[in-house]
Amino acid sequence: MTVQTASAADPAPLAGSTSGARRQVGRLWPLAPGLLLIGLLFLVPMGFMLVFSFLRTDPNFNIVVDPNLNNYARFINIPTYVRTFAKTLVMAGVVTTLGLALAMPFAYFLVRYVSRRWQRIILLAVVVPFWTSYLLRVYAWQAILGEHGALNQALQGIGLIDKPSALFIYNDVGVAIVLTYLYFPFAALALYAALEKFDFAQFNAAQDLGARPDQAFRHILLPQIRAGIITACIFVFIPILGEFLTPALVGGAQGSLIANLIVNFFRGAQYAEGSALAIVIAIFVTAVLIVFRRYLRVEDVVARG
């Protein structure tokens, strides 16, 4: 009754608000497919994991609804998990640094000194390894880094070592080498995309005005490719936090990262316990992304130039 009166007395505001709401919905609904995908493929599974992480697994491998924080307490109370997580962060940091250190000169020389045609060919060569399986690439590194592998043979051949060295594989060194190889293309492509848009005339102008090359690099080039550097960091650092296959294949008994410990729980059907550790990593990754977000706008990555 009230509604009818209001409608009759003042139809315009209601019509206005309805059309406003419709416009609002109209503006938002194109987001629906994306939200649906994110919801189904990301939020729902994460939601399940979050719920599982507060439960427990009984000896019959059943998930028992007995809400508790024991699985999180395990992470804090057993020093191995914190230590291994810290080691994973260090590994991710080292590999990200190595990846940037290799990718920066690579992308710089590619953009500055190589013709467009050759740039495409070289970039294709960077991407070609993705045409083979990840697993095969890591197994190939076993053959390269092993005691009787190509690297040892080469070093022996040039007289640098007398007998095969076990330094390159089944330890953290091996893991770092292989991860750097695996993630180099991500860093290289992100930096290439940033450097390609840089106007090198500014670089020359800075030097003409008296800046040393390193000053021009730091004050002119780096600020302008900042988005590319941050993108490269995201593409390398974050996936390494979840790496378990490479440490399992070339890390031996000494090279485990946090994901290997999580996988052990899942393989043993201890889903609640594994979920809690996975959630800890997910929270950390989200925090890292929030920090990066402060320095990076989406348009820096996808709508530049």
Added chain:
Amino acid sequence: MADLTREFDRRQFLKAAGLAGAAVGLGGIAAACATPAASVAPPASTSAGASAGASAAASAVAAASNPTGTFNWMTWVDHYYPEQLSAIASSIGINVNLTELADNSDGYTKLKEVGGQLDMIAGDALWVPHYFEAGLIEAWDINSLEVSKQLYSIARSFEIWTKPEGYLGYPNGWSPVQIYYDPAKVSPAPDSWEVLLDPKYVKKVVVENQPVEIMAYMGKAAGVKDPYNMTPDEISKAKDLAIKLKPNLLKFAQQNTDTIAALISGEAWIATGNLGTETRVKQAGGPELKVFTPKEGTIGWMDAEMIVKGGANEPLIRPFLQAAEQAEYVAANFMINQRPLFNEKAYKLLINQGQKDLADRFLYNKPETVLTMTLKGPGTSTQGAIDAFNEVFGA
């Protein structure tokens, strides 16, 4: 105008995307609904064609008496070989959708989630009754299959697989876990799990990447009677030994071929593995290895194929087993994977093929050995074992 065009395009795009999504979704639902019906479809009539030969006619006869279609099978990779599956598909019209089984616990928890979407699943030893007690598999009369007469009689009457309702699985194979070593590098000849912990062999040992099993080995080394049901004190003892094991480990083998490769190259001198590892290493040009069963006792497995309760394609399973478990296939499987199987007729075939020495070396003629092993099974100490393993092998 540009805005109008853009809006129109976007709308068109979303409409098309929506329609495409709906089509894909409906297609998927339709396919899913159609699967069970297709699985038990009447036999195909292709073999009735004029050009079909005598064998095709025989296939048609076989197919006419059996349902045809595809069923879902989760199993270990060495329970079949591709030529076998092709031959069965063409002779009786039954195809399989294979999923590789990574671990017993993995298979168990997956089956609990998907239930009758799987039709047959493999499992080890004490896991088999565990599946049954959870209501996941059927007990059935194994003797109703003609092919079961080819099995060793002991394999048709294992106590752990016998229930009043029937037998719990179709027996496949077995093996104890043994220790292999290169006598040129390892001396004196070892006879105990202790050799894995000897500081002389830093980075020279390879074990499978199975945390619960590794803790069970350490439990055995520590004298624990039931290494899958360890008390906290026993886990602690096993953990102390795992700490000694860690520096000796070169790597965790992801699969048997990793172990063999490490032994062939000489990177590893000692490894745990199933029966026959030394033969495979030698065949691949590696060193002559010695093997022993640890004096403290060892762990072993014997496995079976289980029929899933409520499997959508259950009518296909018995005809498939009847075809797939024939001695000819089992003998060929032995030659490929080299570990003892439970099909006695296949053993006799191997003798006829001049492979008696090889088969006997793998204890194929001694199936009763399984009764002396600590059998793999689900335990109450799984979580404790994983925690202890992680504490040792984490940073």
